[in-house]
Amino acid sequence: MTAPSTSRGPEGQPCVIALDVGGTSMKGALLDREMKPLGRLRRATPRRHGPEAVIAEIVAAVQALNEQAAGYGVSVRRVGVVVPGIVDEVAERAVYSANIGWENLALGSMLQEATGLPVSLGHDVRAGGAAEFRLGAARNARDVLFMPIGTGISAALFCDGRPVRGLGYAGELGHMSVEPGGELCACGARGCLETLASAAAITAAYSARSGRGVDGAAAVAALLTHGDPDAQAVWDRAVDALTTALAAVTTCFAPELIVLGGGLAQADGLLLDPLRARLMERLTFQRRPELVRSELGDEAGCLGAALMAWQAADDTTTGDDPCH
Numbered sequence: 001m002t003a004p005s006t007s008r009g010p011e012g013q014p015c016v017i018a019l020d021v022g023g024t025s026m027k028g029a030l031l032d033r034e035m036k037p038l039g040r041l042r043r044a045t046p047r048r049h050g051p052e053a054v055i056a057e058i059v060a061a062v063q064a065l066n067e068q069a070a071g072y073g074v075s076v077r078r079v080g081v082v083v084p085g086i087v088d089e090v091a092e093r094a095v096y097s098a099n100i101g102w103e104n105l106a107l108g109s110m111l112q113e114a115t116g117l118p119v120s121l122g123h124d125v126r127a128g129g130a131a132e133f134r135l136g137a138a139r140n141a142r143d144v145l146f147m148p149i150g151t152g153i154s155a156a157l158f159c160d161g162r163p164v165r166g167l168g169y170a171g172e173l174g175h176m177s178v179e180p181g182g183e184l185c186a187c188g189a190r191g192c193l194e195t196l197a198s199a200a201a202i203t204a205a206y207s208a209r210s211g212r213g214v215d216g217a218a219a220v221a222a223l224l225t226h227g228d229p230d231a232q233a234v235w236d237r238a239v240d241a242l243t244t245a246l247a248a249v250t251t252c253f254a255p256e257l258i259v260l261g262g263g264l265a266q267a268d269g270l271l272l273d274p275l276r277a278r279l280m281e282r283l284t285f286q287r288r289p290e291l292v293r294s295e296l297g298d299e300a301g302c303l304g305a306a307l308m309a310w311q312a313a314d315d316t317t318t319g320d321d322p323c324h
């Protein structure tokens with residue numbers, strides 16, 4: 001491992017750089033050991049310009065946070081970067097992301113080389129789930145499903161307190177088939193959960209059904225409260241699809257807690273109440289999970305990236321500290 005050029009004064013407080021790379025924006029922070037933010041950064045993800053542009057922007061964001069750290073006189077111990085798609089955390093490879101367009105990329109070592117800092121690479125949703133698990137809605141649970149619903153749908157599963165990874169392929173709940181022969185999904189299959197219940201699918205379904213444009217799934221949720229019958233029909237279909245997927249996961253993995261995150265969870269009771277009721281109706285003998293909203297919201301991924309970086313920094317310190 002190359003010696004990193006850390007930014008610190010002799011008595012500099014240790015911190016980590018955390019960066020959550022999303023399809024539209026990147027959220028970064030400098031966090032101390034108590035997970036207190038010492039600095040923040042937000043940038044657009046230039047995904048329309050291709051994966052190389054996204055990688056260059058990740059490097060620039062890490063460098064900007066490193067400069068912030070130098071300005072504050074704090075010492076950067078490690079960088080945690082989390083990205084969407086299929087991520088092999090052990091090999092530190094970004095295996096695939098339809099959204100960003102990279103494939104089988106040794107992203108961890110690339111970022112390490114470009115920034116001169118020690119970098120850990122993780123998956124955005126598993127990192128977000130780990131943050132909910134340690135600091136948020138799932139902190140008292142061991143068997144947990146964390147499912148953010150936004151433009152897409154993904155999930156992180158924790159069984160007996162441990163994340164289920166499957167070389168990075170586990171948790172792709174958005175691509176569970178809930179309507180065989182249904183609409184074509186971006187993944188190439190038909191009738192995936194994502195084609196019915198993602199924020200993007202709800203928005204598109206409402207416009208197609210009503211003939212009226214609508215500004216996102218939150219606007220469809222707002223129309224529900226005004227008794228709009230098209231909004232109700234679209235919402236019911238999404239809730240049914242989510243019920244089918246969650247019932248299957250509950251049957252296989254018996255989570256005690258399901259934490260819903262992402263933009264759609266902001267609909268709160270409009271989503272959680274009917275989903276909870278239908279899931280309980282659907283289950284017979286299974287363990288009955290509690291269904292709650294994420295506590296960390298869109299901070300979860302960034303906090304998870306920081307937890308991952310601290311864990312790796314501590315693991316390294318017990319062996320050979322890369323910072324000294």
Ligand SMILES: [Zn+2]
Pocket residue numbers: 174175176185186187188189192194
């Ligand atoms: Zn799919």
